[in-house]
Amino acid sequence: MSYLDTTKNVYKKAAETPDVGLCCTTSPIGQLPGLEIPVIMREMNYGCGSTVSARDLVNNPRVLYVGVGGGMELLQFAYFNRQKGGVIGLDVVDEMLAAAKNNFKEAEKLNPWFRADFIDLRQGTALDLPINDNSIDVAAQNCLFNIFTKEDLTVALKEMYRVLKPHGRLVMSDPVSDDFIPPHIQNDERLRALCMSGMLSLEDYLAMIAAAGFGTLEVRARRPYRVLAPGHYDVDELIYIESVEVAAIKDPMPADGPCIFTGKTAIYYGSAPYFDDGAGHVLLPNQPLAVCDKTAAALKDLGRNDIFISAATWHYDGGGCC
Numbered sequence: 001m002s003y004l005d006t007t008k009n010v011y012k013k014a015a016e017t018p019d020v021g022l023c024c025t026t027s028p029i030g031q032l033p034g035l036e037i038p039v040i041m042r043e044m045n046y047g048c049g050s051t052v053s054a055r056d057l058v059n060n061p062r063v064l065y066v067g068v069g070g071g072m073e074l075l076q077f078a079y080f081n082r083q084k085g086g087v088i089g090l091d092v093v094d095e096m097l098a099a100a101k102n103n104f105k106e107a108e109k110l111n112p113w114f115r116a117d118f119i120d121l122r123q124g125t126a127l128d129l130p131i132n133d134n135s136i137d138v139a140a141q142n143c144l145f146n147i148f149t150k151e152d153l154t155v156a157l158k159e160m161y162r163v164l165k166p167h168g169r170l171v172m173s174d175p176v177s178d179d180f181i182p183p184h185i186q187n188d189e190r191l192r193a194l195c196m197s198g199m200l201s202l203e204d205y206l207a208m209i210a211a212a213g214f215g216t217l218e219v220r221a222r223r224p225y226r227v228l229a230p231g232h233y234d235v236d237e238l239i240y241i242e243s244v245e246v247a248a249i250k251d252p253m254p255a256d257g258p259c260i261f262t263g264k265t266a267i268y269y270g271s272a273p274y275f276d277d278g279a280g281h282v283l284l285p286n287q288p289l290a291v292c293d294k295t296a297a298a299l300k301d302l303g304r305n306d307i308f309i310s311a312a313t314w315h316y317d318g319g320g321c322c
């Protein structure tokens, strides 16, 4: 049996019997005015962050969500979209699709604005999306891609890139870890399926997303997630796992590599009315400008003593250079 089959079995079971806290988040669930999330969807929240952000969802975007779980984030996406078939939900596990379908019936009872046909549930795999090229505005996955091996992750990211329209967005949440993960833990198929052992370092995760062609990356959140502690898991040293929320935008790839926003900010404090780096960045006195890591490094390299560059906050929330 392959790790993909083990994953299917884990989520078949999780579809048939909701498993609160399985693989997953304890972070607060995004509340929106007039949105009631059925209890069953909360119990089947198998994600590790959020991929739903109002700022990605202007102008009725066509949304693709891969790995539906109990359907909570699909409902949240539909809140912004509200069109028949406006949100496609794709999953490889039939039982998960059936559970999500039932959960949408519950959601209809609680939310007068919601109709189950806003969501177009489809069977299929992230590794071969049954979706046309350049047809999606916002694609999302929450806590699925970390399960994949590097080879399969490369395929899954390429598939997401293929189906997105130019400048479309891939929004994702996954665990990451900068600690060494011993091979026997990485290869533990069940732990992998439970989002506990397949994760990459954040640096490798971002590099793989960029390698798929995305020209702009945003690290929107980075939070403590889990530990694998000796005595509880077959490890000699404690492994610290974080979860991240990352948006990857299908912008053209700049010649000098992707623009990666990690929450760094430049502030000019010289005596001139402004500072212009000649590369498109104008800093006004004592006004923060969000900068990507490339711009932050280039400004630092100027060696000036009138530009402050903040450390990464890992909570980039829009605006700035590039």
Ligand SMILES: C[S@@+](CC[C@H](N)C(=O)[O-])C[C@H]1O[C@@H](n2cnc3c(N)ncnc32)[C@H](O)[C@@H]1O
Binding pocket: 007, 008, 011, 012, 023, 044, 045, 046, 047, 048, 066, 067, 068, 069, 070, 071, 073, 090, 091, 092, 093, 096, 124, 125, 126, 127, 141, 142, 143, 144, 195
């Ligand atoms: C960790 S759960 C996350 C569910 C949901 N995204 C959430 O946040 O609650 C992983 C989901 O991906 C689905 N899945 C597993 N392998 C898949 C694949 N190869 N292609 C598409 N979906 C898959 C599982 O059935 C499950 O619904």
